[in-house]
Amino acid sequence: MKIGLYFGTFNPIHIGHLIIANHLAEHSDLDQIWMVVTPHNPLKKKSTLLDDYHRLEMVHLATENYTKIQPSDIEFKLPQPNYTVNTLAHLQEKFPSHEFSLIMGEDNLNSLHKWKNYDVILENHNIIVYPRLHSGEIDAQFVNHPKIQKIDAPIIELSSTFIRESIKNNKNVIPMLPNKVWEYVEHNLFYKK
Known part of the structure; x- marks a missing residue:
């Protein structure tokens, strides 16, 4: 089975995440998309995050009507901060018959060379990259790399940061979630604050 791993803090998950995940579920050879809720991204401040289980619950609520998209709390059980290379090794051991690919935005591809053991990731897994408007210059080693596949997906410029700021400032975010x-966020x- 081919699994696409869509990592994120999902703080909160929004319609942009779902549009990308659903696009890949319907328009690629992936059998399933796993939305991997990251307890702590080494490149983000932990203090800004909602509790892990609240974020996981929001991913459950967001994906319950999608047969090919499911939440994953696999990183909750692993040492923190979470490094993708360790998560992939753990998943491959747990599900030896699955083929795991990473899903990331073009902007994340720019920082891939800063990831722990990124060369090991590229050796063993494909990376599916969706477009972003402001992705910057792609590192030359990743241009035309055989393991990196750029896909033609909708460009969604919506961020969880923008949504959090909007809520804090009493703006209506209903169309974005x-x-x-x-309802869960509001309740x-x-x-x-």
């Missing part, structure tokens, strides 16, 4: 996620008064 799946309904049940918005729990998340991101209000």
